[in-house]
Amino acid sequence: MYVYDRHDQKIVDERVAQYRGQTERYLAGELTDEEFLPLRLQNGLYVQRLAPMLRIAVPYGLLNTRQLRALAAISRTYDKGYVHISTRQNVQINWPELAEVPDILAELAAVQMHAIQTSGNCIRNTTTDQFAGVAADELADPRPYCELIRQWSTLHPEFAFLPRKFKIAVCGSREDRAAIHAHDIGIELVPNDAGVIGLRVLVGGGLGRTPVIGSEICPWLDRRHMLTYLEAILRVYNQHGRRDNKYKARIKILVKAMGVDAFRAAVEREWQAVKDGPTTLTEDAFEYAESFFTEPAYRELDGADEARALDRQCADEPIFGNWVARNTCEHRVSGYRSVTISLKATGYPPGDITAENLELLADLADRYSFGELRTTHQQNLVLADVAASDLYTLWQALQAEGLATPNIGYLTDVICCPGGDYCSLANAKSIPVAEALQARFDDIDYVYDLGPLDLNISGCMNACGHHHIGHIGVLGVDKKGEEFYQVSLGGSQGKDASIGKILGPSFRQDDMPDVIERILNTYVSLREEEESFLDTYRRVGIEPFKERVYATAD
Amino acid sequence: MPRLIKDGRIVEEPTAPMLHSLEDWQALTDKTGTAVQLEPGDDLSPLLPHLGSIEVVAVSFPAFMDGRCFSYARELRERGYTGEIRAVGHFIRDQLTYLSRVGVNAFAPAGDLDLDDALGSLADFTEFYQASNNEPLPLFRRRT
Numbered sequence: 272m273y274v275y276d277r278h279d280q281k282i283v284d285e286r287v288a289q290y291r292g293q294t295e296r297y298l299a300g301e302l303t304d305e306e307f308l309p310l311r312l313q314n315g316l317y318v319q320r321l322a323p324m325l326r327i328a329v330p331y332g333l334l335n336t337r338q339l340r341a342l343a344a345i346s347r348t349y350d351k352g353y354v355h356i357s358t359r360q361n362v363q364i365n366w367p368e369l370a371e372v373p374d375i376l377a378e379l380a381a382v383q384m385h386a387i388q389t390s391g392n393c394i395r396n397t398t399t400d401q402f403a404g405v406a407a408d409e410l411a412d413p414r415p416y417c418e419l420i421r422q423w424s425t426l427h428p429e430f431a432f433l434p435r436k437f438k439i440a441v442c443g444s445r446e447d448r449a450a451i452h453a454h455d456i457g458i459e460l461v462p463n464d465a466g467v468i469g470l471r472v473l474v475g476g477g478l479g480r481t482p483v484i485g486s487e488i489c490p491w492l493d494r495r496h497m498l499t500y501l502e503a504i505l506r507v508y509n510q511h512g513r514r515d516n517k518y519k520a521r522i523k524i525l526v527k528a529m530g531v532d533a534f535r536a537a538v539e540r541e542w543q544a545v546k547d548g549p550t551t552l553t554e555d556a557f558e559y560a561e562s563f564f565t566e567p568a569y570r571e572l573d574g575a576d577e578a579r580a581l582d583r584q585c586a587d588e589p590i591f592g593n594w595v596a597r598n599t600c601e602h603r604v605s606g607y608r609s610v611t612i613s614l615k616a617t618g619y620p621p622g623d624i625t626a627e628n629l630e631l632l633a634d635l636a637d638r639y640s641f642g643e644l645r646t647t648h649q650q651n652l653v654l655a656d657v658a659a660s661d662l663y664t665l666w667q668a669l670q671a672e673g674l675a676t677p678n679i680g681y682l683t684d685v686i687c688c689p690g691g692d693y694c695s696l697a698n699a700k701s702i703p704v705a706e707a708l709q710a711r712f713d714d715i716d717y718v719y720d721l722g723p724l725d726l727n728i729s730g731c732m733n734a735c736g737h738h739h740i741g742h743i744g745v746l747g748v749d750k751k752g753e754e755f756y757q758v759s760l761g762g763s764q765g766k767d768a769s770i771g772k773i774l775g776p777s778f779r780q781d782d783m784p785d786v787i788e789r790i791l792n793t794y795v796s797l798r799e800e801e802e803s804f805l806d807t808y809r810r811v812g813i814e815p816f817k818e819r820v821y822a823t824a825d
Numbered sequence: 826m827p828r829l830i831k832d833g834r835i836v837e838e839p840t841a842p843m844l845h846s847l848e849d850w851q852a853l854t855d856k857t858g859t860a861v862q863l864e865p866g867d868d869l870s871p872l873l874p875h876l877g878s879i880e881v882v883a884v885s886f887p888a889f890m891d892g893r894c895f896s897y898a899r900e901l902r903e904r905g906y907t908g909e910i911r912a913v914g915h916f917i918r919d920q921l922t923y924l925s926r927v928g929v930n931a932f933a934p935a936g937d938l939d940l941d942d943a944l945g946s947l948a949d950f951t952e953f954y955q956a957s958n959n960e961p962l963p964l965f966r967r968r969t
Contacts, residue, residue, distance in 0.1 A: 276968065278952050278964055278967075278968065281951070281952040282950070282952050282953070282954065285949065285950050285951065285952065286950075288949075289919075289949045289950070293919060302917075306889070306917050306919075309890060310919055392890070392892075419965070422954045422964065422965070423954060423955060423963070425954055426923075426950070426953070426954065426955075427954075427955055428895065428899075428922070428923040428924075428926035428927050428953075428955065428957050429892075429895045429896055429899050429923075429927055430892070430895070431892065431895070431920075431923055432889075432890055432891065432892025432895065432920075433892060434892075498963075506896050506900075509892060509893060509895070509896045510893055510896050514865075514891060514893075544900070544903055544904070545903065548903075548956070549956040549961060549962050549963060549966065550955070550956050550963055552965070553965065553966065555965075556965035556966070559965065559968065
């Protein structure tokens with residue numbers, strides 16, 4: 272993974288010193304709340320319902336075990352001994368003291384981490400596929416691109432006071448696991464006719480109040496132009512994005528208002544001014560970035576042998592076999608598999624993990640996965656490089672600590688924002704809804720029978736739970752001071768991304784398990800053979816679901 | 826006498842430049858030695874043919890959160906403007922590094938911003954990833 276040199280370290284250290292000064296000035300009354308707001312936000316600090324929340328950047332979801340242990344230690348010293356994995360692959364702690372945040376940032380800097388631009392109206396953490404570098408369907412490793420974007424966007428002098436937040440995602444595989452259609456800029460690494468990898472650029476996707484699927488503004492861009500082209504897009508947005516209404520300030524509104532062709536033309540115009548300038552990437556720059564994402568020292572394994580041995584173990588212990596089937600996936604290298612650790616056990620807030628378990632995973636990652644671990648936008652964790660012959664001992668260690676919930680990609684693998692329990696923006700709580708659903712659908716065989724199902728819950732329009740792109744989306748709304756939940760169906764985050772359609776009037780929290788059950792029963796009764804929920808929905812449309820849910824609701 | 830930060834020092838200015846609004850400035854027949862103030866939302870293009878003759882471009886901050894002027898300053902420098910770019914209005918000291926990096930070289934804040942403190946903020950960072958006015962090459966072209 273990427274390792275700081277003295278330049279990177281200096282930038283992060285100077286940022287900590289700057290923020291320490293800003294915090295001192297704020298506490299001394301020399302900075303107003305209004306002035307301090309963007310400064311703390313751009314250092315990851317929100318002021319929440321009960322306490323501040325610090326969002327720590329995990330660039331494109333990659334962590335080494337030293338960093339994991341540092342996060343565990345920080346959560347013990349400064350917080351309540353657990354952390355939350357966000358839907359943008361970051362790590363959040365929910366109870367830090369505002370005055371201690373500079374110390375936390377200094378401890379992060381000591382392990383090459385930071386909280387720069389994890390919030391505020393600026394370019395946020397660039398996200399990608401949690402299986403980057405190991406996925407069997409990968410065309411190009413997106414991580415060097417992400418790192419180059421991270422560096423370019425970090426403390427960019429021109430784009431620190433944008434109309435609104437700005438999110439970039441990169442995908443380099445056939446299947447899109449980075450939700451690039453739902454980002455302000457989505458980049459897909461694609462070959463041209465000559466087989467040279469370049470960038471397909473989408474712009475103006477996003478969730479929130481007005482969900483939009485991104486539009487293509489460039490079908491193939493030579494990768495050396497990546498940063499100048501991004502700069503041109505950001506400049507058009509910075510100058511012309513709306514600033515009068517924060518709900519209309521995202522780039523998607525500007526792209527809609529101008530029309531994608533006019534937007535593209537404006538970007539082209541700005542691009543001509545910076546194209547081929549010093550920000551044009553060099554082959555050396557790519558080589559340098561790529562040098563950090565080389566293959567670990569894989570053992571030479573006989574894939575067929577390993578597979579037979581694994582099959583035997585799975586047959587001998589069906590619970591293990593089930594976990595292998597649900598929580599591990601194919602690896603580019605023969606004899607290896609990637610393991611997803613579910614943070615969606617019933618009874619725990621989705622995405623939360625204790626300091627002790629972080630340390631356990633650090634030990635396991637050191638032993639079985641080359642000392643690295645990844646966060647996913649589905650709020651789980653990944654050990655990307657595990658030899659098939661190590662899976663059994665790994666599983667035993669996970670199972671002993673309740674970390675082997677075999678539900679990846681199924682109904683109970685709920686994606687859920689922290690909601691009204693923590694977040695001051697939320698209209699409604701989201702964690703209790705997730706817990707009630709996990710408790711209701713506790714029959715794992717039934718859950719498997721339902722097949723792959725994304726259920727996403729957001730506590731408000733900001734859509735941190737990405738409810739618009741869940742096959743089933745749940746949105747917390749406020750109705751005259753009471754918490755209600757609106758349900759949408761048919762969202763999808765893949766390359767065939769779609770925005771879910773609202774089912775109808777919203778429901779009370781207590782009714783939610785029944786409502787979801789009726790939706791699932793409708794699917795089960797209408798599905799043909801092996802059809803997934805999404806396929807059935809796309810075939811029959813929303814009406815049959817609507818009829819059955821509301822017919823029995825009275 | 827009014828004081829401001831200019832080229833990294835606090836200086837006194839006996840006579841302030843006559844800052845024209847963009848509209849008034851466009852009406853001037855002779856642009857030589859003129860000074861124009863850009864508000865967020867103004868169109869930069871009328872200035873471009875006259876970059877050699879303008880003496881001061883002021884970029885205005887009616888509110889510090891409005892970041893459009895960062896792009897104006899950067900674009901002016903990219904197009905070869907070498908005269909003064911002066912930030913005026915309600916920016917805060919924590920924005921000074923960013924402002925100087927996009928090419929602002931004079932700072933005349935409204936309100937009670939202490940110029941000595943502000944001067945200190947200009948040195949918040951000594952290393953940068955991006956190409957900018959104070960560092961023509963991005964870090965990826967400078968790593969050793």
